[in-house]
Amino acid sequence: MYLFLHFAAYPDSFGMNKKTGIRVLIAGIGTVVLGSVYLIKGGTQTSGETLLPDTRENILSDMEQDVSDSSHEDSFSETKNVKTIFVYVSGEVRNPGVYELSEDSRVFEAIEMAGGFTGDADSDSLNLAGNLHDGDHIHVGKPGESVSSQSGMNGTSSEKEGLININTATSEELESLSGIGPAKAAAIIAYREEHGAFKKITDLLKVPGIGEKLYEMIKNRITV
Numbered sequence: 001m002y003l004f005l006h007f008a009a010y011p012d013s014f015g016m017n018k019k020t021g022i023r024v025l026i027a028g029i030g031t032v033v034l035g036s037v038y039l040i041k042g043g044t045q046t047s048g049e050t051l052l053p054d055t056r057e058n059i060l061s062d063m064e065q066d067v068s069d070s071s072h073e074d075s076f077s078e079t080k081n082v083k084t085i086f087v088y089v090s091g092e093v094r095n096p097g098v099y100e101l102s103e104d105s106r107v108f109e110a111i112e113m114a115g116g117f118t119g120d121a122d123s124d125s126l127n128l129a130g131n132l133h134d135g136d137h138i139h140v141g142k143p144g145e146s147v148s149s150q151s152g153m154n155g156t157s158s159e160k161e162g163l164i165n166i167n168t169a170t171s172e173e174l175e176s177l178s179g180i181g182p183a184k185a186a187a188i189i190a191y192r193e194e195h196g197a198f199k200k201i202t203d204l205l206k207v208p209g210i211g212e213k214l215y216e217m218i219k220n221r222i223t224v
Helices: 002-009 018-081 107-113 171-175 182-195 201-206 212-221
Strands: 084-091 097-102 137-140
Touching: 084 107, 097 107, 107 137, 171 182, 182 201, 201 212
Parallel strands: 084 137
Antiparallel strands: 084 097
Protein backbone atom coordinates (compact mmCIF):
# COMPACT_ATOMS: atom_id res chain seq x y z
CA MET A 1 0.00 0.00 0.00
CA TYR A 2 2.89 2.38 0.78
CA LEU A 3 4.39 1.66 -2.62
CA PHE A 4 1.10 2.60 -4.34
CA LEU A 5 0.88 5.89 -2.39
CA HIS A 6 4.50 6.76 -3.20
CA PHE A 7 3.85 5.91 -6.84
CA ALA A 8 0.82 8.25 -6.97
CA ALA A 9 2.67 11.13 -5.30
CA TYR A 10 5.82 10.88 -7.37
CA PRO A 11 4.93 9.23 -10.70
CA ASP A 12 7.81 10.94 -12.40
CA SER A 13 10.22 8.92 -10.31
CA PHE A 14 8.87 5.84 -12.11
CA GLY A 15 8.96 7.50 -15.52
CA MET A 16 5.17 8.23 -15.67
CA ASN A 17 3.06 11.39 -15.51
CA LYS A 18 0.71 12.10 -12.57
CA LYS A 19 -2.47 11.10 -14.44
CA THR A 20 -1.09 7.68 -15.21
CA GLY A 21 0.05 7.30 -11.60
CA ILE A 22 -3.44 8.00 -10.28
CA ARG A 23 -4.91 5.31 -12.58
CA VAL A 24 -2.37 2.79 -11.36
CA LEU A 25 -3.17 3.73 -7.73
CA ILE A 26 -6.93 3.24 -8.26
CA ALA A 27 -6.33 -0.11 -9.92
CA GLY A 28 -4.11 -1.19 -7.05
CA ILE A 29 -6.66 -0.15 -4.40
CA GLY A 30 -9.39 -2.04 -6.29
CA THR A 31 -7.25 -5.15 -6.36
CA VAL A 32 -6.64 -4.96 -2.61
CA VAL A 33 -10.37 -4.49 -1.86
CA LEU A 34 -11.44 -7.40 -4.06
CA GLY A 35 -8.77 -9.62 -2.55
CA SER A 36 -9.96 -8.79 0.98
CA VAL A 37 -13.60 -9.55 0.07
CA TYR A 38 -12.59 -12.87 -1.43
CA LEU A 39 -10.57 -13.86 1.62
CA ILE A 40 -13.40 -12.93 4.00
CA LYS A 41 -16.01 -14.80 1.94
CA GLY A 42 -13.76 -17.80 1.45
CA GLY A 43 -12.98 -17.98 5.18
CA THR A 44 -16.68 -17.90 6.06
CA GLN A 45 -17.48 -20.72 3.65
CA THR A 46 -14.61 -22.79 4.93
CA SER A 47 -15.74 -22.23 8.49
CA GLY A 48 -19.31 -23.15 7.57
CA GLU A 49 -18.23 -26.29 5.76
CA THR A 50 -16.21 -27.32 8.79
CA LEU A 51 -18.83 -26.64 11.46
CA LEU A 52 -21.99 -27.83 9.69
CA PRO A 53 -21.10 -31.55 9.52
CA ASP A 54 -20.04 -31.52 13.18
CA THR A 55 -23.28 -29.84 14.20
CA ARG A 56 -25.34 -32.34 12.19
CA GLU A 57 -23.48 -35.28 13.69
CA ASN A 58 -23.97 -33.92 17.21
CA ILE A 59 -27.73 -33.55 16.64
CA LEU A 60 -28.01 -37.09 15.23
CA SER A 61 -25.96 -38.44 18.13
CA ASP A 62 -28.28 -36.75 20.65
CA MET A 63 -31.35 -38.14 18.87
CA GLU A 64 -29.91 -41.68 18.86
CA GLN A 65 -29.10 -41.36 22.58
CA ASP A 66 -32.67 -40.27 23.33
CA VAL A 67 -34.06 -43.26 21.41
CA SER A 68 -31.65 -45.60 23.20
CA ASP A 69 -32.61 -44.21 26.62
CA SER A 70 -36.32 -44.53 25.78
CA SER A 71 -35.90 -48.13 24.63
CA HIS A 72 -33.98 -48.94 27.79
CA GLU A 73 -36.72 -47.45 29.96
CA ASP A 74 -39.42 -49.41 28.08
CA SER A 75 -37.43 -52.63 28.40
CA PHE A 76 -36.88 -52.03 32.13
CA SER A 77 -40.58 -51.30 32.61
CA GLU A 78 -41.61 -54.50 30.80
CA THR A 79 -39.11 -56.57 32.79
CA LYS A 80 -40.30 -55.00 36.04
CA ASN A 81 -43.93 -55.94 35.32
CA VAL A 82 -43.26 -59.63 34.54
CA LYS A 83 -44.49 -61.92 37.34
CA THR A 84 -42.68 -65.18 37.97
CA ILE A 85 -43.45 -68.56 39.51
CA PHE A 86 -41.33 -71.37 40.93
CA VAL A 87 -41.72 -74.94 39.68
CA TYR A 88 -40.06 -78.14 40.86
CA VAL A 89 -39.03 -80.57 38.08
CA SER A 90 -37.93 -84.07 39.05
CA GLY A 91 -37.50 -87.54 37.63
CA GLU A 92 -36.20 -88.33 34.16
CA VAL A 93 -34.78 -84.91 33.26
CA ARG A 94 -31.13 -84.01 32.91
CA ASN A 95 -31.04 -81.36 35.64
CA PRO A 96 -33.79 -81.85 38.24
CA GLY A 97 -34.45 -78.88 40.49
CA VAL A 98 -36.52 -75.78 41.22
CA TYR A 99 -36.80 -73.29 38.38
CA GLU A 100 -38.15 -69.77 38.05
CA LEU A 101 -40.34 -69.05 35.02
CA SER A 102 -42.81 -66.39 33.93
CA GLU A 103 -46.34 -67.02 35.18
CA ASP A 104 -47.65 -67.73 31.67
CA SER A 105 -45.16 -70.55 31.06
CA ARG A 106 -46.07 -74.05 29.88
CA VAL A 107 -44.90 -77.47 31.00
CA PHE A 108 -42.54 -77.94 28.04
CA GLU A 109 -40.68 -74.76 29.04
CA ALA A 110 -40.05 -76.11 32.54
CA ILE A 111 -38.75 -79.35 31.01
CA GLU A 112 -36.43 -77.37 28.74
CA MET A 113 -35.04 -75.39 31.69
CA ALA A 114 -34.34 -78.69 33.44
CA GLY A 115 -32.18 -79.75 30.50
CA GLY A 116 -34.77 -81.82 28.66
CA PHE A 117 -35.80 -85.46 28.96
CA THR A 118 -33.37 -88.28 29.58
CA GLY A 119 -33.38 -91.31 27.31
CA ASP A 120 -35.55 -93.23 29.79
CA ALA A 121 -38.28 -90.58 30.12
CA ASP A 122 -41.93 -91.30 29.37
CA SER A 123 -42.72 -87.93 27.77
CA ASP A 124 -46.23 -89.07 26.83
CA SER A 125 -47.22 -89.12 30.50
CA LEU A 126 -47.22 -85.32 30.54
CA ASN A 127 -49.33 -82.71 28.82
CA LEU A 128 -46.46 -80.57 27.56
CA ALA A 129 -48.84 -77.78 26.58
CA GLY A 130 -50.33 -77.55 30.07
CA ASN A 131 -50.27 -74.31 32.05
CA LEU A 132 -47.97 -73.95 35.04
CA HIS A 133 -48.75 -72.48 38.45
CA ASP A 134 -46.59 -71.34 41.32
CA GLY A 135 -45.49 -74.30 43.42
CA ASP A 136 -46.19 -76.97 40.78
CA HIS A 137 -44.26 -80.24 40.91
CA ILE A 138 -43.62 -81.91 37.56
CA HIS A 139 -42.32 -85.44 37.85
CA VAL A 140 -41.17 -87.17 34.69
CA GLY A 141 -41.36 -90.93 35.09
CA LYS A 142 -40.17 -93.93 33.13
CA PRO A 143 -42.60 -95.93 30.96
CA GLY A 144 -45.01 -97.82 33.22
CA GLU A 145 -44.05 -95.80 36.30
CA SER A 146 -46.81 -94.24 38.40
CA VAL A 147 -46.67 -90.46 38.04
CA SER A 148 -47.70 -88.14 40.85
CA SER A 149 -47.07 -84.72 39.37
CA GLN A 150 -49.29 -81.86 40.51
CA SER A 151 -49.36 -80.19 37.10
CA GLY A 152 -49.02 -80.96 33.42
CA MET A 153 -50.84 -84.27 33.62
CA ASN A 154 -52.87 -85.58 30.72
CA GLY A 155 -55.15 -87.61 33.02
CA THR A 156 -53.80 -91.04 32.06
CA SER A 157 -51.69 -91.85 35.13
CA SER A 158 -52.92 -94.68 37.31
CA GLU A 159 -53.00 -92.41 40.37
CA LYS A 160 -55.37 -89.85 38.86
CA GLU A 161 -57.31 -91.99 36.43
CA GLY A 162 -61.01 -91.16 36.51
CA LEU A 163 -60.58 -87.98 38.59
CA ILE A 164 -61.81 -84.59 37.40
CA ASN A 165 -59.19 -81.84 37.48
CA ILE A 166 -61.13 -78.81 38.70
CA ASN A 167 -58.45 -76.52 37.25
CA THR A 168 -58.86 -77.74 33.68
CA ALA A 169 -62.27 -79.41 33.50
CA THR A 170 -64.85 -78.16 31.05
CA SER A 171 -68.42 -77.41 32.06
CA GLU A 172 -69.54 -80.81 30.74
CA GLU A 173 -66.84 -82.62 32.75
CA LEU A 174 -67.80 -80.78 35.94
CA GLU A 175 -71.46 -81.59 35.39
CA SER A 176 -70.57 -85.29 35.46
CA LEU A 177 -70.00 -84.88 39.20
CA SER A 178 -72.91 -85.58 41.53
CA GLY A 179 -74.75 -82.43 42.52
CA ILE A 180 -73.00 -80.21 39.94
CA GLY A 181 -75.33 -78.75 37.34
CA PRO A 182 -74.78 -76.07 34.67
CA ALA A 183 -75.05 -73.21 37.19
CA LYS A 184 -72.49 -74.63 39.67
CA ALA A 185 -70.16 -75.67 36.84
CA ALA A 186 -70.27 -72.13 35.50
CA ALA A 187 -69.57 -70.78 39.01
CA ILE A 188 -66.50 -73.02 39.37
CA ILE A 189 -65.11 -71.92 36.00
CA ALA A 190 -65.82 -68.25 36.74
CA TYR A 191 -64.07 -68.50 40.11
CA ARG A 192 -60.87 -70.03 38.74
CA GLU A 193 -60.77 -67.52 35.88
CA GLU A 194 -61.03 -64.66 38.35
CA HIS A 195 -58.82 -65.98 41.16
CA GLY A 196 -56.49 -68.38 39.36
CA ALA A 197 -56.01 -72.11 39.73
CA PHE A 198 -57.18 -73.99 42.79
CA LYS A 199 -54.22 -74.90 45.00
CA LYS A 200 -56.01 -77.77 46.76
CA ILE A 201 -59.38 -79.42 46.35
CA THR A 202 -60.72 -77.82 49.57
CA ASP A 203 -60.46 -74.45 47.78
CA LEU A 204 -63.62 -75.53 45.97
CA LEU A 205 -65.52 -74.53 49.12
CA LYS A 206 -64.69 -70.88 48.29
CA VAL A 207 -66.92 -71.07 45.20
CA PRO A 208 -70.39 -69.60 45.80
CA GLY A 209 -72.94 -72.42 45.93
CA ILE A 210 -70.47 -75.14 46.91
CA GLY A 211 -71.13 -76.19 50.51
CA GLU A 212 -69.71 -78.81 52.85
CA LYS A 213 -72.37 -81.39 51.99
CA LEU A 214 -71.76 -81.12 48.23
CA TYR A 215 -68.01 -81.12 48.75
CA GLU A 216 -68.16 -84.36 50.73
CA MET A 217 -70.08 -85.94 47.84
CA ILE A 218 -67.46 -85.11 45.20
CA LYS A 219 -64.12 -84.78 47.02
CA ASN A 220 -63.03 -88.32 46.11
CA ARG A 221 -63.68 -87.67 42.43
CA ILE A 222 -61.76 -84.42 41.99
CA THR A 223 -58.13 -83.35 41.90
CA VAL A 224 -55.96 -80.30 41.08
